Amino acid sequence: MISERAEILRSAQLLVPFLVLPVVIGALWLALRPESASGGTTLLAAGGATMAWYLTGGAISVRQIRRGLAVRRDLMRVISRVLDDSGPSFAVDPDGIVLAQNEAALERIGDVTGRRVQELLARRYAEPERIWHDIGIALGRNGRFRVDLGAQGPFHVTRDAGSTVQCWRISDDDIAAPATASSVQEDGGDFDHLPVSLLVLDPSANIMRANDAARELLGAKAVPGQSLAALLDGLGRELSDWVGDVCAGRTIGGSEVLYLKGDGVQRFVQISLTRGQGDYATAVLSDASALKTLEAQFVQSQKMQAIGQLAGGIAHDFNNLLTAITGHCDLLMLRHDKADPDYADLDQISQNANRAAALVRQLLAFSRKQTLKPQIMDLRDALSDLTHLLNRLVGERIVLTFDHDPALRMIRADRRQFEQVIMNLVVNARDAMPQGGDIAISTDNIRFDTGTTFGRATLPAGDYVRVQVHDQGCGIAPDDLAKIFEPFFTTKRTGEGTGLGLSTAYGIVKQTGGYIFCDSVPGRGSCFSMFFPAHDRREDEEVVTHTAVPRVRRDVEATVLLVEDEAPVRAFASRALKLQGFNVLEAACAEDALSLLTDQRLSVDVFVTDVVMPGMDGPAWVRTALRDRPDTRVIFMSGYAEDVFSEGHQPIAGAAFLAKPFSLSDLTALVSRQLEFAEVRSTPKE
Incomplete structure (x- = not known):
C-alpha cells in the first residue's frame, strides 16, 4: 500500500512541470507577438483547457496518470512542431477541434483555433463528415492524407506514430504528384529485380516507375510517363479515377482483372492497387490469362448445360407429338394403297415428320442426351460405305479423296452417328468452297506418351485413332473459331444453315468419348481433327452369323x-x-x-x-x-x-x-x- 501511494506521488510530481508549461508557452507567445494577443490567448486557453480535461474526473489511477502524460507529450510535440513550421500549419485533436495554429496559418486561413475542422471541409465537400471519417482511416493505415480545401490550397494531413493529434499543413505546390524519381525509390536496385511485377502510379494513372517483371508482362511501352490506360482496358470506368481515389485515400484499392491491349493472343492482367507512402499508388500485377480461360470454359460449360436441358425437355415433348403424327399417318396408309390419290399426301406427311425427328436428334446430339449403340468398328469400312453418298453431296466441282493407315486400329462408336458427323463436316467443307476444290479425309494411328494439350483441352496419354477432314476453302476468322461448336452459331446467310451441324458433331464425338478440334487459316482452308480411343477387336465381338429366332405359334392370344x-x-x-x-x-x-x-x-x-x-x-x-x-x-x-x-x-x-x-x-x-x-x-x- 505504501509503495503504491509513493508511486502515485511520484507520478503527480512528474505532472507538475506540464501544468506550468502551457502558461510559459503562452507567455512567450504574447511577449514575442504583442500584436497577436488574441491568438496567444487562444493557445494559452487551449493548452490550459486541454490539461484541465486530463485532470478532471475525480480519483485517478496511476495508469490513467501515465496515459495522460503520454497523450500530453504527443500533444505538446505536435503543437511545438506546428509553431516551428515555416509553412501554414495547425494542430487538430481527435474530435476535429483546432488546438493551435501558427502565424502563417493565421494569415492564410484566418483564426480557426477552437473551431471544428469539419467546418473547413464543408467549404469544399458536400459530405464533410464522410471526408473526416476517410481521413481517420487513412491516418490509421499510412499516417498521411491529402485533402483539397479549394482557395486555401491542398493540405497535407499527418500524424506521428502513437499520436492522436493531427498536424495539418498547407502546401502551395500541387501535391497530387509530389513524387519525383528519387522520392519513389524503393530499396535502390532491388525494386527493379524483384520477381513480382510492380508499378508506381501517380493519381492520373501515369507510370512513375516499373520494374523489370512489369515491363516483361506489359511490354516495352511500360515506361515512366506512359499512361496505364493506354496499356490496360476493361475496368468499366476511367482508370485514372480509380487510381486517383486510391491515391487520395477515398478507397482502399482492391483487385481488378483488365484486358491487355495490343495485337496477338488475348491476354488479361490482374492488378492489385494500394496507396503508397506518398501521394501515389503501388500496383502489383499478375498474368490472369489462365484464370480468364478457366472462367470462359466454365461459362461455356454452363451455357451448354442450360441449352442441353432445354433441348432435352423440348425433345421429350416434341417426340411425343411426332409419335402421334407418324403413328396415325401409318394407320391411314394401311387403308390406302399406292394407287390411291391420297397416298402421296400421306407419304409427304410421313417424310416431313421424319425430317422433324432428325432435327430433334440433332438437338439431343449436342446436348449429349441421345441413345447411342456403340460397337467396335473399322473406320475404313464405314468410310468406304459412305463414299457414294458423300460424292453425291459434294457435287462435280469438288474432288473427295481418302487416305487410310493400312494398320488402322478399331474404334468403339455408334456407326450411324459417326456417319452423321462425317457428313456434317463434308457438307461444311463443300460450302466453304463454292468454286470447287479438294476435300481430303485421312485416318491414322497416333500415340501420346504424356497428356497433350490442343487448344483448351488436354488429351490423356494413350492410343488414339485420328480422323481428319481437310478442305481448301475460305477458312474461319479467329474471332469465330472459338464459337463454331456453339449451337445455332453460323457464318452462313439466313436460310443456308441452322447452326446445328458442328454442334451436333461435337456432341456426338464427346458422347463417344472422343475429342474434336479445328485448325483454320483464313483464305487457306480448315482442318477438323477427331481423336477416338483405339480399340482392338475382341473375340466375342468378331463378326457372328446370327441365327434367326424361330417363330413359335401361340395357342393363346398374347x-x-x-x-x-x-x-x-x-x-x-x-x-x-x-x-x-x-x-x-x-x-x-x-x-x-x-x-x-x-x-x-x-x-x-x-x-x-x-x-x-x-x-x-x-x-x-x-x-x-x-x-x-x-x-x-x-x-x-x-x-x-x-x-x-x-x-x-x-x-x-x-x-x-x-x-x-x-x-x-x-x-x-x-x-x-x-x-x-x-x-x-x-x-x-x-
Whole structure:
C-alpha cells in the first residue's frame, strides 16, 4: 500500500512541470507577438483547457496518470512542431477541434483555433463528415492524407506514430504528384529485380516507375510517363479515377482483372492497387490469362448445360407429338394403297415428320442426351460405305479423296452417328468452297506418351485413332473459331444453315468419348481433327452369323399392358397392336397399371410403358410388378434415353428400348421379338 501511494506521488510530481508549461508557452507567445494577443490567448486557453480535461474526473489511477502524460507529450510535440513550421500549419485533436495554429496559418486561413475542422471541409465537400471519417482511416493505415480545401490550397494531413493529434499543413505546390524519381525509390536496385511485377502510379494513372517483371508482362511501352490506360482496358470506368481515389485515400484499392491491349493472343492482367507512402499508388500485377480461360470454359460449360436441358425437355415433348403424327399417318396408309390419290399426301406427311425427328436428334446430339449403340468398328469400312453418298453431296466441282493407315486400329462408336458427323463436316467443307476444290479425309494411328494439350483441352496419354477432314476453302476468322461448336452459331446467310451441324458433331464425338478440334487459316482452308480411343477387336465381338429366332405359334392370344400418359400416343399404339392381333390393356399412369395387375387371374405377356410419367415412373412400377410376374417381358418407350439406359445400364434385365418417335412397324416388330425370345426361353430342352 505504501509503495503504491509513493508511486502515485511520484507520478503527480512528474505532472507538475506540464501544468506550468502551457502558461510559459503562452507567455512567450504574447511577449514575442504583442500584436497577436488574441491568438496567444487562444493557445494559452487551449493548452490550459486541454490539461484541465486530463485532470478532471475525480480519483485517478496511476495508469490513467501515465496515459495522460503520454497523450500530453504527443500533444505538446505536435503543437511545438506546428509553431516551428515555416509553412501554414495547425494542430487538430481527435474530435476535429483546432488546438493551435501558427502565424502563417493565421494569415492564410484566418483564426480557426477552437473551431471544428469539419467546418473547413464543408467549404469544399458536400459530405464533410464522410471526408473526416476517410481521413481517420487513412491516418490509421499510412499516417498521411491529402485533402483539397479549394482557395486555401491542398493540405497535407499527418500524424506521428502513437499520436492522436493531427498536424495539418498547407502546401502551395500541387501535391497530387509530389513524387519525383528519387522520392519513389524503393530499396535502390532491388525494386527493379524483384520477381513480382510492380508499378508506381501517380493519381492520373501515369507510370512513375516499373520494374523489370512489369515491363516483361506489359511490354516495352511500360515506361515512366506512359499512361496505364493506354496499356490496360476493361475496368468499366476511367482508370485514372480509380487510381486517383486510391491515391487520395477515398478507397482502399482492391483487385481488378483488365484486358491487355495490343495485337496477338488475348491476354488479361490482374492488378492489385494500394496507396503508397506518398501521394501515389503501388500496383502489383499478375498474368490472369489462365484464370480468364478457366472462367470462359466454365461459362461455356454452363451455357451448354442450360441449352442441353432445354433441348432435352423440348425433345421429350416434341417426340411425343411426332409419335402421334407418324403413328396415325401409318394407320391411314394401311387403308390406302399406292394407287390411291391420297397416298402421296400421306407419304409427304410421313417424310416431313421424319425430317422433324432428325432435327430433334440433332438437338439431343449436342446436348449429349441421345441413345447411342456403340460397337467396335473399322473406320475404313464405314468410310468406304459412305463414299457414294458423300460424292453425291459434294457435287462435280469438288474432288473427295481418302487416305487410310493400312494398320488402322478399331474404334468403339455408334456407326450411324459417326456417319452423321462425317457428313456434317463434308457438307461444311463443300460450302466453304463454292468454286470447287479438294476435300481430303485421312485416318491414322497416333500415340501420346504424356497428356497433350490442343487448344483448351488436354488429351490423356494413350492410343488414339485420328480422323481428319481437310478442305481448301475460305477458312474461319479467329474471332469465330472459338464459337463454331456453339449451337445455332453460323457464318452462313439466313436460310443456308441452322447452326446445328458442328454442334451436333461435337456432341456426338464427346458422347463417344472422343475429342474434336479445328485448325483454320483464313483464305487457306480448315482442318477438323477427331481423336477416338483405339480399340482392338475382341473375340466375342468378331463378326457372328446370327441365327434367326424361330417363330413359335401361340395357342393363346398374347396380352400387352400399354402404359402411356400421352393420350394420342396411347391411342395410336393401342390400335397398332390390336391390328396385329394382340390383346391390349391400357393405363394412363403407373398407379392405374398396378391396380389392374392386382387381379391375379389376369395374364400379361409384355409390359409396354413410357419412362417419364406423372407420379411413379416406368422403371419403378415395372420393378414392383415383376415381383409377382417375373417372366413378363418389358419394353420401355421414351423421347430420350438419359433416364432409361444411363451409362449403358438397363433398369430391368432383358428389357428392350423403343425411342420416340417410332413407327407402327417398329412397335409391333419389337413386341413380337420380345414374345418370341420369351417363348424360346420357355421351351423345354430335350
